[in-house]
Amino acid sequence: MKTQTMTKKLNWAQRNPEKVKESQKRWRANNADKIKENNKAYYKKNKELLNASSVQRHRENRQWAVDQAGGCCSHCGYNKYLGALDFHHINPKEKDLNYNALFGRTRENIKEEIDKCILLCSNCHREEHHRLRERAKKFI
Ligand SMILES: [Zn+2]
Numbered sequence: 163m164k165t166q167t168m169t170k171k172l173n174w175a176q177r178n179p180e181k182v183k184e185s186q187k188r189w190r191a192n193n194a195d196k197i198k199e200n201n202k203a204y205y206k207k208n209k210e211l212l213n214a215s216s217v218q219r220h221r222e223n224r225q226w227a228v229d230q231a232g233g234c235c236s237h238c239g240y241n242k243y244l245g246a247l248d249f250h251h252i253n254p255k256e257k258d259l260n261y262n263a264l265f266g267r268t269r270e271n272i273k274e275e276i277d278k279c280i281l282l283c284s285n286c287h288r289e290e291h292h293r294l295r296e297r298a299k300k301f302i
Pocket residue numbers: 235236237238239240282283284285286287
C-alpha cells in the first residue's frame with residue numbers, strides 16, 4: 163500500500179531511469195551535429211576569454227613572480243610551464259605561497275613574500291615535502 167503511494171509521487175522520469183538514459187542516448191545520437199556546434203561555440207567563447215587582457219595580465223604577473231624567484235625550479239632547473247612551478251616556503255613551519263592570493267598587493271609586498279620562498283617544480287615540490295615529512299618523523 164505504502165509503496166503504491168510512493169510510486170504515484172514519482173514522476174515518469176524517476177520511475178524509468180533506464181528509459182531516460184536510453185532517450186538521452188538517442189537524443190545525443192540524433193543531435194550529434196548540434197552538440198558539436200555547441201561545443202565549438204563554447205570553445206570559441208572560452209578562447210576569447212583566455213585572450214582577454216585580465217588573463218594576459220595575470221600570466222605576466224605570474225611570469226614576473228617566477229622571475230623574481232629565479233625563473234626555474236631551484237632543484238632541477240625546470241622552467242617549461244609556469245603552471246607547474248610552485249613557491250615553496252623556506253621555513254617549513256610557514257605555509258607555502260599561493261601567488262594567486264597575492265595579486266592585488268603591491269609588487270614590493272609580493273617580492274617580500276617571494277624572497278622567503280624558493281621556486282620548485284611540481285615534482286621536486288612533492289619530493290621536498292616528502293623529505294620534510296620524513297625528517298619530521300625522525301625528530302619525534
Ligand atoms: Zn624540479
